[in-house]
Amino acid sequence: MARFSTLFLALVIASPALYATFVTHQLDVETGLLRLLVAVPVAAVMLAVFRLVTRDYGRPGDRPKGPATEPPGDEEPLRAEAVAGEPFPQRRAEDAH
Numbered sequence: 001m002a003r004f005s006t007l008f009l010a011l012v013i014a015s016p017a018l019y020a021t022f023v024t025h026q027l028d029v030e031t032g033l034l035r036l037l038v039a040v041p042v043a044a045v046m047l048a049v050f051r052l053v054t055r056d057y058g059r060p061g062d063r064p065k066g067p068a069t070e071p072p073g074d075e076e077p078l079r080a081e082a083v084a085g086e087p088f089p090q091r092r093a094e095d096a097h
Contacts, residue, residue, distance in 0.1 A: 009043035010036060 021032025
């Protein structure tokens with residue numbers, strides 16, 4: 001929980017309260033530091049969820065090697081054709097009036 005990224009994110013989250021505490025003096029020191037203290041576990045949970053979601057991203061062992069697998073059974077693969085037609089007619093500025 002005391003990683004640099006966690007503490008930095010907590011500082012970013014609590015920065016409005018710290019600004020109001022130390023610059024504009026609108027909050028008490030205890031209140032500003034308490035908000036920073038609350039922001040640390042919130043930032044730790046946010047980064048833990050982010051790490052959980054992105055932990056398998058980009059690992060080379062997850063990609064299948066070789067050609068694509070054949071479809072099971074007697075099913076034929078889907079085939080698509082490109083249809084060539086006339087392009088949309090271009091409109092000139094004089095035609096819009």
